[in-house]
Amino acid sequence: MNNPLGQHIPRLLTPECITSPPVKWRGKGFCGNSTEMQFKEYKYPEDGFSAGHMFWRYGGAYIGTMTNTNRWVKMYQHPNLEFVVSQANYLEGEAKFADLVLPACTNFERWDIGEWANCSGYIPHSSTGCNRRVIVFMKKAIEPLGESKSDYEIFAMVAKKLGFYEKFTDGGKTDLDWVKLMFEKTDIAKYTTWEQFEKKGYFVVPLQKPYKAYPALRWFAEGRPRDTWDWGPAGGGTMGYPDGCGLATQSGKVEFESQSLLRFDPNDKERPPVAHYIPSWEGHHTTALYKKYPLQLITPHPRYSFHTMYDGKESWMNEVPEHRVKGKDGYYYWILRINPKDAEKRKIKEGDLVKAHNDRGAVILAAQLTERVPPGVVHSWESCAIYDPIGKPGHSPDRGGCINLLTPHRFVSKNACGMAPGSCLIEAEKWEA
Amino acid sequence: MTRYGMVIDLSKCIACYGCFAACKDEHWDNDYPPYTAGQPRFGQFWINPVKKERGEYPFVRVAYMPMLCQQCGDAPCMDAAKDGAVFRKKNGVVVFDPVKSVGQRQIMEACPYGVVYWNEEKNIPQKCTLCAHRIDEGKTPRCVQFCPSGCLTFGDFDDPKSDVAKLLASGKAEVFHPEWENKPTIYYSNLKKGTSSLVGGAVALHDVNECAEGAVVVLTGEGKRRQTKTDAFGNFEFDGLQPGNYSVRVKARGYKPQAAKFELETSKYLGTFDLAKS
Numbered sequence: 266m267n268n269p270l271g272q273h274i275p276r277l278l279t280p281e282c283i284t285s286p287p288v289k290w291r292g293k294g295f296c297g298n299s300t301e302m303q304f305k306e307y308k309y310p311e312d313g314f315s316a317g318h319m320f321w322r323y324g325g326a327y328i329g330t331m332t333n334t335n336r337w338v339k340m341y342q343h344p345n346l347e348f349v350v351s352q353a354n355y356l357e358g359e360a361k362f363a364d365l366v367l368p369a370c371t372n373f374e375r376w377d378i379g380e381w382a383n384c385s386g387y388i389p390h391s392s393t394g395c396n397r398r399v400i401v402f403m404k405k406a407i408e409p410l411g412e413s414k415s416d417y418e419i420f421a422m423v424a425k426k427l428g429f430y431e432k433f434t435d436g437g438k439t440d441l442d443w444v445k446l447m448f449e450k451t452d453i454a455k456y457t458t459w460e461q462f463e464k465k466g467y468f469v470v471p472l473q474k475p476y477k478a479y480p481a482l483r484w485f486a487e488g489r490p491r492d493t494w495d496w497g498p499a500g501g502g503t504m505g506y507p508d509g510c511g512l513a514t515q516s517g518k519v520e521f522e523s524q525s526l527l528r529f530d531p532n533d534k535e536r537p538p539v540a541h542y543i544p545s546w547e548g549h550h551t552t553a554l555y556k557k558y559p560l561q562l563i564t565p566h567p568r569y570s571f572h573t574m575y576d577g578k579e580s581w582m583n584e585v586p587e588h589r590v591k592g593k594d595g596y597y598y599w600i601l602r603i604n605p606k607d608a609e610k611r612k613i614k615e616g617d618l619v620k621a622h623n624d625r626g627a628v629i630l631a632a633q634l635t636e637r638v639p640p641g642v643v644h645s646w647e648s649c650a651i652y653d654p655i656g657k658p659g660h661s662p663d664r665g666g667c668i669n670l671l672t673p674h675r676f677v678s679k680n681a682c683g684m685a686p687g688s689c690l691i692e693a694e695k696w697e698a
Numbered sequence: 699m700t701r702y703g704m705v706i707d708l709s710k711c712i713a714c715y716g717c718f719a720a721c722k723d724e725h726w727d728n729d730y731p732p733y734t735a736g737q738p739r740f741g742q743f744w745i746n747p748v749k750k751e752r753g754e755y756p757f758v759r760v761a762y763m764p765m766l767c768q769q770c771g772d773a774p775c776m777d778a779a780k781d782g783a784v785f786r787k788k789n790g791v792v793v794f795d796p797v798k799s800v801g802q803r804q805i806m807e808a809c810p811y812g813v814v815y816w817n818e819e820k821n822i823p824q825k826c827t828l829c830a831h832r833i834d835e836g837k838t839p840r841c842v843q844f845c846p847s848g849c850l851t852f853g854d855f856d857d858p859k860s861d862v863a864k865l866l867a868s869g870k871a872e873v874f875h876p877e878w879e880n881k882p883t884i885y886y887s888n889l890k891k892g893t894s895s896l897v898g899g900a901v902a903l904h905d906v907n908e909c910a911e912g913a914v915v916v917l918t919g920e921g922k923r924r925q926t927k928t929d930a931f932g933n934f935e936f937d938g939l940q941p942g943n944y945s946v947r948v949k950a951r952g953y954k955p956q957a958a959k960f961e962l963e964t965s966k967y968l969g970t971f972d973l974a975k976s
Contacts, residue, residue: 569715581722584740585715586749604755636755 272314273307275682276327277674280336282309284343286316291680300515300525303681319348323369323416326358326573329667330648332686333674335626338362338652338659352416357577357650362658369416370409376441377403378448381467390494398470400453402444402462415440485512529680536678547673547688549641558623558690560607560643564668567646577650577665589666590631592618594698598631599666601693602644605634613695620662620696621645623689626670627662629655629696643693647672647686662696701790701855702828703769703883704842705865708750708891710849711762717745717841717850721826724840730831735796735820742815744826745841750892757898757935757967761891764850766841767792767813767826768874771881775823778808789854790883791828799823810878855883890938897960898935899968901928901948905975908932910950913973919944919962932970952976 274282275290282288287310292303310316328337340346341362351363354371381399382391392398409415414422417440424433431437438446448459453468462468479493490509511517515524527538535543544550548561569588570576576588583589589597601621603613613619619632621643630645638644651665663670672686721744725737737744747762770776773792776784783798784805799805799822806814806823814825829839837843842852853860858867862885865871871885874893886892897917901910909932917924920942928934945959946968953973960966 581719581726581739584743585718587713587715635751636753636758637751637760639755 272309272311274309274317277332277676277682277684278309280340283317283320283340283346286310286345290682292682300513304525304529316345318346319350320346321350321352322359322363323352323419326353326355326360326577326650326652327648328359328652329573329650329665329669332669332672332684333625334652334667334670335659336674338654342659352419354413355578355650358573358652367419368411368413369419370413372403373406374409374413375403375415375417376405376439376444378444379403397472400451400468400470402466404466405441417443533678533680536681545688546675547690551690554690558692559641560603560691560693561641562621562668562671562689562691563642563644564647564672564686564689565644567648570648570650572648573650575650576648590616590633592631592698596664598629598664599649599668600633600645601630602633602635602638603693604636604638604640604642606640607643607693608632608634611694613693618696618698619693621668621671621691621693622662623671623691625673628666628668628670629662629664629698630666630668632693643691699856700788701771701883702833702853703790703855703862703885704828704839704853705851705862705871705885705887706764707849707851707887708761708763709888710847711747711764712847712849713747713749713762714846715747716844716846717764718743718747720840720844721745724829724832729796730827732795732797733793733827733830734824735817735822737824738817738819742817742824744813744815744824746813748892752891752896752965753898754965754967757933759891759896759937759965761888763886763889763892764841765811765813766884767828768811768880768882768884769828771883772879774808774810774880775805775814778802778804787830789833791830791833793827793830794823794825796820796822810875810880894937895939895941895962895965896935896937897939897944897946897962897966897968898933899946899948900970901932901934901950902970902972903950903953904972910953910973913948913950916947916949917944918947948973 273293278288278290287308289306289308291306293305293307328334331337337359341349341359349363350365350367351360352367352369353360354369356366360366379401380392381401382394384391421430421434424430445459448454448462453462456471457468481493484490484492488510506517512519514520521539523538526533526536531538547554549555567576569582569585575582583597590600592598598618601619608614613632615632615634617632619630621628621630645668647668649666649668652663652667653665654661654663669686671691672689675685677683677685722737725734725744726739727736729736745764745766747764750761750763752759769790769792773784776786776792779799779802781798783795783802784792785795786792794805801821802823803816806816814823817824832839838852842850851861851865853862855863855866857863865887866885870887872889873882873885874889901913901915902908903910909930910928911930911932913928913932915926915928915934917936920940924936926934926936939962941962943961945957947955947957948971949955950973952975954976956971956973958968960968
């Protein structure tokens with residue numbers, strides 16, 4: 266992802282890239298390597314690369330996390346996307362759009378090794394939630410049920426058909442072989458044996474000896490080279506700072522006016538060099554739209570699920586009354602939180618089904634009346650795991666709770682691939698099933 | 699004697715529903731004879747954090763009150779049962795016999811707390827057993843074992859050294875609906891967060907357009923007089939009130955006092971008292 270070369274698609278722009286290429290944008294995903302990577306222009310299809318014809322998905326459903334989700338619904342049905350494969354544990358989210366569903370087994374049915382809370386090695390210091398770095402051995406509890414297989418085994422079988430099984434599996438290694446190899450090639454093997462690790466199931470990475478504390482940013486305050494294990498571009502080499510000194514800004518100092526933005530595009534009204542308030546392009550200032558859709562929707566991450574994980578699996582989570590509410594029809598609906606004053610105006614009572622809608626789509630939700638949201642604001646968690654249209658997909662209300670059907674896909678700035686789902690106006694009305 | 703129960707602190711429940719999930723994990727599809735048959739996958743809440751929202755925007759307080767079988771010392775379900783289908787173990791735990799209770803819907807209907815559920819498939823009433831099978835093994839109930847915030851404390855009330863006995867002796871724990879005289883062995887601390895009303899408001903100083911910190915607020919009504927001071931944001935609140943007629947009087951040095959009379963039905967936000975210089 267952080268290689269500046271090759272062809273890629275920003276996830277949020279996937280529908281545009283598939284249905285109406287060519288598409289241009291700036292930045293490549295998480296620009297961890299350098300600030301300049303955020304400014305580089307990319308395009309799809311990239312020079313020398315073919316456009317995509319097939320979409321091969323593995324991992325959980327993520328349609329519920331994508332803004333203006335009907336773009337995705339339409340993409341899946343577009344002739345440019347000739348074939349879709351989905352490796353899925355559950356037939357949830359967008360799996361039903363696949364031409365071919367390959368049943369993947371759950372984490373309980375395969376071997377793996379990983380570092381707890383280390384998000385693909387990308388997010389710095391995310392292990393601090395566990396106090397220490399912890400290496401975890403994920404044990405296979407049962408053999409995969411039914412015809413399901415691990416993602417790795419599925420890929421290996423496909424590789425076999427395509428004639429590169431030996432290369433893909435490095436001579437026929439199983440998932441457990443890879444786990445053992447990973448164990449042996451890292452420093453854990455210096456501290457414990459495979460037999461001990463296998464039995465215990467985890468390894469707490471010890472602190473270095475003798476232990477020395479590295480308070481954050483003290484090196485900067487004292488004008489020394491960086492001594493903390495911070496992630497990101499190292500400072501120095503600019504503006505008179507020696508290598509390894511100074512912050513990773515282009516001045517090497519704390520910047521109130523971003524020097525990189527000032528040089529790149531000082532006239533970007535939405536991402537100005539000095540951060541300041543700008544009226545929303547979809548909010549109570551946008552008079553005509555606000556008259557039509559007078560409720561401001563906020564959609565933070567869900568509390569009882571994580572992105573689309575744990576939701577939509579017909580699990581007990583469905584019965585947590587703050588997560589989903591069972592309708593009279595027995596269906597578990599996602600929740601819209603609305604102030605009693607707004608509810609009264611619309612004759613909405615606690616537990617009623619409501620249709621939340623705007624020009625982008627409509628979602629059927631269960632109303633929860635609460636004073637925790639002020640009048641004029643409604644709240645519904647984003648990223649439910651279900652997309653369940655009651656009619657033609659893309660042209661009918663969804664009852665699964667895919668609230669991102671309503672959020673805009675406009676980026677925070679024309680120069681940045683950052684989503685802005687917080688600027689969203691809707692109307693809500695009582696829905697009779 | 700032994701008398702097992704819990705003290706549940708409403709100020710510590712964070713509504714993670716971990717107790718509920720742990721209970722499901724312990725009991726779904728698992729029989730623990732002779733104490734209980736397995737819990738169905740959906741529809742039963744042997745422990746259920748019930749939301750209690752009080753106040754009005756922008757003054758809102760939310761607490762969660764975990765509801766479960768109250769393990770009554772004088773249990774209406776036991777009176778309603780036939781053929782000894784409901785019995786009390788020597789350690790005080792009230793148990794529904796999963797065989798003898800078949801078809802005895804009146805056992806569920808007798809519970810004034812609404813914490814007994816009907817298993818349609820097995821045709822039996824079901825409820826929290828306080829994990830009687832785990833207590834036999836010297837363990838705590840699964841929900842207590844899981845609870846990450848220390849909201850649920852389990853133990854023997856007849857053992858003066860137990861945590862629950864100490865909490866009860868501190869005088870802060872009380873039973874839910876004592877007037878029903880069921881003598882529950884589930885006690886709650888900070889129960890007012892689930893059962894009483896509260897009043898809140900804010901005080902500002904008009905001339906300087908600032909929050910009034912340390913303003914004195916006196917509440918009178920229903921034969922009570924209580925006094926508090928505003929915090930750094932100029933806010934004040936009185937909790938643990940019953941419905942009735944009240945008045946508040948707000949004073950800050952160098953400013954004209956203000957007062958308000960109101961009828962309290964549930965909980966109320968009085969808005970901002972904008973004090974003028976005297």
